[in-house]
Amino acid sequence: MNKRAGAPPTIIDVARQAGVSIKTVSRVMNKEPTVHADTRARVQEAVAALNYRPQLSARSLAGAKSFLIGLLYYDPSAAFVAGVQQGATLGCREAGRHLVVESLQENGADVQAQIESMLAALRPDGMILTPPLCDNPAILETLRAQRTPCVLISPAGEGHGMASVRMDDALAAEELTNLLISLGHKSIAFIEGNQAASQRRREGYERALKAHRLLPDPSRIVPGTFQFESGVEAARRLFALPEPPTAIFAANDFMALGALTEAQRRGIAVPGDVAIVGFDDSDAASLVWPPLTTVRQPLAEMAMAAVQMLLAGDARFDADAPAPVRVLPHEVIVRGSTAAPAKGRA
């Protein structure tokens, strides 16, 4: 006897229809190998006929998995969330999981409480953390205490022993700097940011200079905050130097756009008088003139990899196994903001 019609079919309905036990249906649904091919076919037929889909809450209550992956973030740029999320949702779909997103409210003390409460309620199979949360020791400790598998996206340091996915910021910066050098630039300034990524990018910048025996000039390395305005300010200082640089490498696009704006305000031609490169390939990078030469972070791919690592068990707390780190390839995008320096200025 069917329950009231209209109610979604349950495993019992399928078992009855296929003439097997519910346990066998369960085995088929979970792709367990120990089922006879005929039986399996019969069950699958019944599943299709009834349009049966196992209910998540029942599965997770009875079993060990929740089929949920959590994505935790706090005040990142829109492009960053969107990119990561795109990859995470795709990865989850492929794996039959679902993505639960939580944007933490504040970086205050109750953040831990927020996380604990989420973990207790949802019991996610794994968590994905983005900067700056993935660099917050208190948060990582909370997660570790609950033994929730985690993968960090682009952590600042070594990820505190947790699995992580990143791109090679230093290498990308080195490539970008090499591009400028190969165009003929010898006087290349660097605008720093106030996040961990900036440090790594600067390393690559200096590595490239050294490889070409161009001595880094401290006066050409100016601070910034990853904000547009700080790029304007930094450029102002650079253009005021007795010998202004012929190229500017900003640690992110926003600051590069600030530098671009300041150059244009002063009638300094880009890329004619000064070449400018950024980092991140933000939306705005291709929405200005000249469009910005920059580096694309493989955000979606990184998030997808994170999901895969989570489900492959790479993020378990296996004690002495070193935490795995996956490094994904980036892409240098050459646009109109770079060119060879004007005659006599190289």
Add this chain to the structure above:
Amino acid sequence: MNKRAGAPPTIIDVARQAGVSIKTVSRVMNKEPTVHADTRARVQEAVAALNYRPQLSARSLAGAKSFLIGLLYYDPSAAFVAGVQQGATLGCREAGRHLVVESLQENGADVQAQIESMLAALRPDGMILTPPLCDNPAILETLRAQRTPCVLISPAGEGHGMASVRMDDALAAEELTNLLISLGHKSIAFIEGNQAASQRRREGYERALKAHRLLPDPSRIVPGTFQFESGVEAARRLFALPEPPTAIFAANDFMALGALTEAQRRGIAVPGDVAIVGFDDSDAASLVWPPLTTVRQPLAEMAMAAVQMLLAGDARFDADAPAPVRVLPHEVIVRGSTAAPAKGRA
């Protein structure tokens, strides 16, 4: 007897600790009024002592709610997802719900299957749809068939009888146009987009012109695609007119940025020779020079309202009750890309 230590406490542990039945604990957790104050206090004490948190899967299996809200999107701009999501996660947290995000893969035929499968597995308490999904009749029909409460964010038309949240695009466009008119502009061009919102914005633009007895000139209304390049192209056509406009209203920021770029490439000063306004307050709007005068959509607020409507039952399929529509206030943001027209050009 406690289970193995380390396992999270259950309702049974709390009941034992408080000396009441599990049903009473359940009542307290669900804030049911029919509990004596003393009993309630005793239970809450036990809950705090054990750090008890009800498990979602058990709650949803036993009860009628899943405590999950779904957010469905397909290829929107990063800023749009990020904005909506910020509001949705906050709204969910306040309501003790969690946000499950699904980004559909394609706008193809299997989209319905994707949705059905999600609904069957998750049984979300409600769904939030963003454009263009919220304008897709097939998708809406699928949702309606499952009787899942839905709230549409900025649907194109009347929302097909479903609850929706929107801003008043036409009013905002009218205000923006009025701003230009009040600055002294009489020759204001409009760059259209290829989405429903563009239509509404154009209505407001024309309303403002008519109110000031400025006849809309068809040659000053040019098509676009909401993409940067189409803004460049549109501006090219406008600047080639015998009498170029003194102001350009682009139906979104990306096209406005294209127009800005084209103006600068031609040495046409902004806002001196031509004023430019956009729509959406995208990141890039404040990352260029001059920064763009535009309109901010209250995306986060709209999403938060959507969650509230969902939980208030505003989105139930109550047959003859008309679907509720909430309209949220926007914000006109005046920046550097607008000024009075140059003498003699008004």
Add this chain to the structure above:
DNA sequence: TTGAAAGCGTTACCAA
């Protein structure tokens, strides 16, 4: 105002 017991739909253990 409180409680006992019967589910909810699935997985897991153990036996056949």
Add this chain to the structure above:
DNA sequence: TTGGTAACGCTTTCAA
């Protein structure tokens, strides 16, 4: 290879 049956942790119904 299969099936019976006991969990899983909570809400709900019905009684007290």
